[in-house]
Amino acid sequence: MAQPQTQEQQGQNGHSAQGEVLIDVKDLRMYFPVTSGVVFQRKIADIKAVDNVNFFIRSGETLGLVGESGSGKTTVGRCILQLYKPTSGEVIFEGKDLVKMSSKNLRPVRRNMQVIFQDPYGSLNPRLTCGDIIGEPLVVHKLTGNKKEYRDRIAELLTLVGLNPYMADRYPHEFSGGQRQRIGIARALAVNPSFIVCDEPVSALDVSIQAQVINLLEELQERLNLTYLFIAHDLSVVRHISDRVAVMYLGHIVEIADRNELYENPLHPYTKALLSAVPIPDPVVESQREHMIIPGEVPSPMNPPKGCVFNTRCPIAIDDCHVEMPDLREVSPDHWVACLRADGYGPWNPAGLPE
Amino acid sequence: MAKLLEVDNLTTHFETQDGVVKAVDGISYSLEEGEIVGIVGESGCGKSVHALSIMRLVASPPGKIVAGKVLFEGEDLLGISMARMRSVRGNRIGMIFQEPMTSLNPVLSIGRQLTETLELHMSMTRQQALTRAAELLAMVGIPDPERRLKDYPHQLSGGMRQRVMIAMAISCSPRLMIADEPTTALDVTIQAQVLELMRSLALELGMSLIVITHNLGVVARYANRVIVMYAGNIVETSTAEEIYHNPRHPYTLGLLKSVPRLDEPTGEKLDPIEGLPPDLIDLPEACAFAPRCRFAIDRCLKESPTLMDVGEEAAHQSACFRAAELNEVASETTA
Ligand SMILES: Nc1ncnc2c1ncn2[C@@H]1O[C@H](COP(=O)(O)OP(=O)(O)O)[C@@H](O)[C@H]1O
Ligand SMILES: Nc1ncnc2c1ncn2[C@@H]1O[C@H](COP(=O)(O)OP(=O)(O)O)[C@@H](O)[C@H]1O
Ligand SMILES: [Mg+2]
Ligand SMILES: [Mg+2]
Numbered sequence: 175m176a177q178p179q180t181q182e183q184q185g186q187n188g189h190s191a192q193g194e195v196l197i198d199v200k201d202l203r204m205y206f207p208v209t210s211g212v213v214f215q216r217k218i219a220d221i222k223a224v225d226n227v228n229f230f231i232r233s234g235e236t237l238g239l240v241g242e243s244g245s246g247k248t249t250v251g252r253c254i255l256q257l258y259k260p261t262s263g264e265v266i267f268e269g270k271d272l273v274k275m276s277s278k279n280l281r282p283v284r285r286n287m288q289v290i291f292q293d294p295y296g297s298l299n300p301r302l303t304c305g306d307i308i309g310e311p312l313v314v315h316k317l318t319g320n321k322k323e324y325r326d327r328i329a330e331l332l333t334l335v336g337l338n339p340y341m342a343d344r345y346p347h348e349f350s351g352g353q354r355q356r357i358g359i360a361r362a363l364a365v366n367p368s369f370i371v372c373d374e375p376v377s378a379l380d381v382s383i384q385a386q387v388i389n390l391l392e393e394l395q396e397r398l399n400l401t402y403l404f405i406a407h408d409l410s411v412v413r414h415i416s417d418r419v420a421v422m423y424l425g426h427i428v429e430i431a432d433r434n435e436l437y438e439n440p441l442h443p444y445t446k447a448l449l450s451a452v453p454i455p456d457p458v459v460e461s462q463r464e465h466m467i468i469p470g471e472v473p474s475p476m477n478p479p480k481g482c483v484f485n486t487r488c489p490i491a492i493d494d495c496h497v498e499m500p501d502l503r504e505v506s507p508d509h510w511v512a513c514l515r516a517d518g519y520g521p522w523n524p525a526g527l528p529e
Numbered sequence: 530m531a532k533l534l535e536v537d538n539l540t541t542h543f544e545t546q547d548g549v550v551k552a553v554d555g556i557s558y559s560l561e562e563g564e565i566v567g568i569v570g571e572s573g574c575g576k577s578v579h580a581l582s583i584m585r586l587v588a589s590p591p592g593k594i595v596a597g598k599v600l601f602e603g604e605d606l607l608g609i610s611m612a613r614m615r616s617v618r619g620n621r622i623g624m625i626f627q628e629p630m631t632s633l634n635p636v637l638s639i640g641r642q643l644t645e646t647l648e649l650h651m652s653m654t655r656q657q658a659l660t661r662a663a664e665l666l667a668m669v670g671i672p673d674p675e676r677r678l679k680d681y682p683h684q685l686s687g688g689m690r691q692r693v694m695i696a697m698a699i700s701c702s703p704r705l706m707i708a709d710e711p712t713t714a715l716d717v718t719i720q721a722q723v724l725e726l727m728r729s730l731a732l733e734l735g736m737s738l739i740v741i742t743h744n745l746g747v748v749a750r751y752a753n754r755v756i757v758m759y760a761g762n763i764v765e766t767s768t769a770e771e772i773y774h775n776p777r778h779p780y781t782l783g784l785l786k787s788v789p790r791l792d793e794p795t796g797e798k799l800d801p802i803e804g805l806p807p808d809l810i811d812l813p814e815a816c817a818f819a820p821r822c823r824f825a826i827d828r829c830l831k832e833s834p835t836l837m838d839v840g841e842e843a844a845h846q847s848a849c850f851r852a853a854e855l856n857e858v859a860s861e862t863t864a
Contacts, residue, residue: 242717242719243716350805380572381571381745382783382784382787382801384787386801389801392798407717409791410790410791411789413789414799434795447718451717451718452746452791453749454749455746455749455773456773457750457770458774459792460749469722
């Protein structure tokens with residue numbers, strides 16, 4: 175199957191740092207069983223949350239993952255982190271397939287992969303002090319050292335994320351949303367990971383606070399050579415922070431490319447619709463933009479359309495689109511699209527901007 | 530054009546254990562027939578409390594409208610009886626909230642909720658109301674409306690529920706619709722559908738629209754005029770074009786620089802507003818934005834500025850002592 179799997183296959187990429195491939199996800203599937211029955215649970219269907227997903231992330235880069243809610247973004251992140259055991263597929267991290275590893279062997283690998291969540295309110299234990307929340311991963315991985323080293327490390331982490339070391343003794347409710355997100359980031363950084371899944375890390379924050387956190391994530395990446403999978407539904411934010419971007423729809427990656435290429439020359443009709451739906455904060459630009467509004471809603475993943483999963487909303491679907499889900503194919507160097515009609519569709523004024 | 534709504538010195542406070550929260554602190558603005566006004570500002574700045582105050586829906590206690598007037602078609606809504614207010618809410622002003630699930634009754638079918646209002650406010654018979662309800666669902670783009678009338682709110686998606694809310698809000702052909710974060714909980718393609726629907730309905734029905742949102746893009750796409758709120762006050766207001774191209778309040782400027790734009794070159798750093806919005810209890814006599822403002826001078830810490838006309842453009846007002854010189858000062862600091 176033609177899939178973007180290795181750096182060689184994808185050729186050179188002009189934009190991002192030419193790092194080694196750190197994470198390689200191959201044919202990833204995550205099906206959740208739907209059961210019925212009270213005493214005897216019978217499986218009646220599958221939710222195909224992630225279906226045949228392939229991508230890689232290079233060391234030191236940010237791969238943005240966008241798509242509407244329910245498209246499978248969080249599930250992809252959790253499969254990489256081995257918080258879910260995938261139905262099938264491989265997650266190769268630093269050369270080893272994590273899916274096949276025993277939980278004992280996974281333990282040291284887990285240290286290298288951390289996660290930052292969307293909800294700065296729900297994701298922190300309200301009964302622990304900020305310091306103990308940040309220090310918890312150190313305890314779990316037995317990296318605490320003596321009391322002083324432990325406290326020094328926490329002070330160092332707080333400073334790193336722009337908080338004051340004296341805040342270590344406070345409880346989560348004493349912090350604002352933006353500050354809580356910083357605590358979540360400090361906690362993720364505690365064990366010196368190389369890779370972080372950022373799952374909608376700024377979606378719940380006000381714009382000015384959002385910008386503070388985005389800048390922080392960028393600075394930390396540069397300083398600590400971090401690799402990010404940045405999950406979000408805000409396409410402007412994803413464009414800003416990512417080196418490459420993958421677009422998901424109903425469990426599938428439908429397009430993946432370098433960020434400038436994706437935003438300037440989107441080829442999948444869903445990518446185009448998403449970009450067109452994002453309003454630009456400028457009334458003059460908006461009044462001149464062409465708005466492509468696709469009808470309908472995302473179908474249920476329990477009962478996805480036959481053929482291409484986007485065919486129920488696609489403005490250019492033809493009969494062939496109802497036969498099978500197209501594979502990703504490389505239409506120009508590094509630019510992969512899962513659409514039968516991608517080529518004939520031609521270049522398109524991406525965000526509908528006036529020439 | 531005639532003024533449809535005139536809000537004058539509207540002031541709403543909450544009595545709490547920690548003190549008085551000045552959620553809406555004396556705001557004034559007006560709205561013309563057919564206008565679409567966008568109200569923006571970060572969470573907690575008083576947008577929702579302002580809307581609830583207009584509708585007289587602020588929970589009291591702890592809330593209290595302590596001063597002001599809300600003239601709607603010439604009548605002060607703050608002075609009329611509750612019974613009369615209920616009829617204004619049903620007939621002349623419609624409201625849509627962020628989370629439709631909380632404003633729809635979970636145990637009544639969609640049809641029943643629509644027909645109830647129609648029977649009550651439009652004195653229709655059951656049958657007339659049912660026919661009209663199906664028409665309304667069709668108008669807001671709900672497929673198969675006759676069948677949908679029998680559905681309960683939980684059977685619908687978020688986008689469909691918001692369409693039902695819109696159908697309810699327009700059911701008695703109101704003159705004004707207030708939409709408080711109507712699409713914040715929705716995905717972008719659905720957000721675009723719902724906003725487009727609201728705009729075309731406003732146009733078709735000759736209805737004015739107040740759209741409350743924290744999304745600067747949404748305002749830019751849909752509003753004719755923009756009101757920027759900070760800490761319970763209006764800090765700037767003008768036409769959408771002026772606000773985005775010639776902002777005269779440092780807070781507006783800061784908001785615009787905080788958001789990445791799809792049409793800008795990549796690789797530039799965002800320029801966020803530092804710090805946090807203030808607590809609305811015990812605000813000192815000073816500009817509430819001064820602690821976060823990179824252009825603050827001594828005066829800003831001692832006096833609170835009021836909304837004043839800026840420049841030649843009489844339709845542009847800013848509550849900043851440095852409004853007139855802001856363009857020069859701002860270009861100096863970034864250069
Ligand atoms: N633990 C689970 N059990 C069953 N279904 C799940 C589970 N987690 C996610 N799903 C389903 O999988 C699909 C993808 O979910 P998710 O990965 O959370 O999407 P996203 O993060 O893009 O919003 C959704 O339909 C969701 O309901
Ligand atoms: N019931 C209440 N009791 C006390 N304070 C309240 C209450 N409702 C709102 N507030 C306060 O009023 C201020 C304005 O809130 P709101 O209008 O909801 O903000 P916005 O809609 O702009 O996010 C906030 O500081 C909020 O904490
Ligand atoms: Mg998610
Ligand atoms: Mg609100």
